[in-house]
Amino acid sequence: MPNIKYLNSGRDKSKVSPYSEKVLIDLMKSSGIKTITITSTARTALDQARIMYTNLERHGISHQKRLYGVFGDKIIDEYSSLKSKGKSKFEIINGMMLKINAIGPRKVSKHAGNPKKLNVIDIAPSSIGLTVRKKFESFVKKEPRVSQFFTPPKDPAYHLEIPQP
Amino acid sequence: MNKLILLKPFSLLLLMLFNVACVASECVYDKNIFSENKYKNNKSIVSYLWSSNKSEVKGVLNNGNLFTIKHWSCDHYGTHAVLIVGPYLENIPDELNSDILDLANLALKTDEVSLLKNYLSKKSILLSADKNKYSIKTDEFSEFYIAKNIVNELIILEIKLYKN
Numbered sequence: 030m031p032n033i034k035y036l037n038s039g040r041d042k043s044k045v046s047p048y049s050e051k052v053l054i055d056l057m058k059s060s061g062i063k064t065i066t067i068t069s070t071a072r073t074a075l076d077q078a079r080i081m082y083t084n085l086e087r088h089g090i091s092h093q094k095r096l097y098g099v100f101g102d103k104i105i106d107e108y109s110s111l112k113s114k115g116k117s118k119f120e121i122i123n124g125m126m127l128k129i130n131a132i133g134p135r136k137v138s139k140h141a142g143n144p145k146k147l148n149v150i151d152i153a154p155s156s157i158g159l160t161v162r163k164k165f166e167s168f169v170k171k172e173p174r175v176s177q178f179f180t181p182p183k184d185p186a187y188h189l190e191i192p193q194p
Numbered sequence: 195m196n197k198l199i200l201l202k203p204f205s206l207l208l209l210m211l212f213n214v215a216c217v218a219s220e221c222v223y224d225k226n227i228f229s230e231n232k233y234k235n236n237k238s239i240v241s242y243l244w245s246s247n248k249s250e251v252k253g254v255l256n257n258g259n260l261f262t263i264k265h266w267s268c269d270h271y272g273t274h275a276v277l278i279v280g281p282y283l284e285n286i287p288d289e290l291n292s293d294i295l296d297l298a299n300l301a302l303k304t305d306e307v308s309l310l311k312n313y314l315s316k317k318s319i320l321l322s323a324d325k326n327k328y329s330i331k332t333d334e335f336s337e338f339y340i341a342k343n344i345v346n347e348l349i350i351l352e353i354k355l356y357k358n
Contacts, residue, residue, distance in 0.1 A: 185356035
């Protein structure tokens with residue numbers, strides 16, 4: 030029986046539905062893969078705001094502005110504006126969350142959105158043997174339950190998006 | 195009428211260019227975070243080849259070791275750095291920490307190097323150890339690991355990190 034591992038089980042396991050697990054197991058069976066490691070899953074706009082707040086506090090505004098594209102920069106501007114007004118951590122995160130929702134969560138992170146509607150999953154390429162990767166990729170590409178699929182080397186991980194029934 | 199016929203392909207071209215520009219700006223992470231400048235003035239590099247469309251650099255260090263570094267900055271942010279140590283080593287090191295740090299200084303950003311330094315200050319990566327992959331636990335990256343492998347006469351070191 031194929032085995033799905035989680036790099037951060039406490040954070041991620043609950044974000045992958047039984048439906049998505051079934052899709053992954055089917056793909057693993059078809060490709061002859063025994064184990065995969067999930068490194069990241071979907072997150073809500075509130076989670077995304079929390080992550081961005083933590084990184085802004087850790088690295089500062091200019092560091093994060095260099096990192097993000099135009100949409101992420103708008104969330105950083107919201108943080109900056111609320112911070113300068115002396116708002117509390119809770120108020121700032123809430124404001125950032127509202128801004129993320131207004132812009133569209135997926136413009137700020139491909140993993141942000143509603144996990145109940147769309148499961149977003151990153152799989153560590155290192156968890157899939159080099160000899161079976163092409164086979165795995167061809168099965169995922171043919172899989173109608175997967176709506177979006179990014180592969181290495183264009184992306185650092187296998188990124189799958191699975192709409193929920 | 196003729197003018198209209200001529201204008202049509204031109205407007206289509208404009209529309210296509212506009213679409214391409216929109217798609218490019220849809221990147222979550224700034225596409226210009228990584229550039230050749232990071233490697234241009236690095237005195238530890240003897241020779242390198244930068245591929246801007248792949249955001250990838252391959253080169254030789256002044257100690258003769260080969261390296262490959264790939265960066266990502268669009269849907270995901272990340273770096274994968276590989277260093278090939280050897281062959282024909284006069285002294286085969288057992289502790290690989292300094293080679294790993296050299297690779298980190300070459301490929302990663304300052305705050306990422308700090309995370310790695312902190313990890314290595316508590317852990318020795320030994321060539322003789324059975325374990326080949328070391329995950330660095332951090333809330334900032336989806337995955338951050340160091341890996342070492344021996345292939346015949348070569349030691350291959352890897353650092354990979356990414357987030358979304």
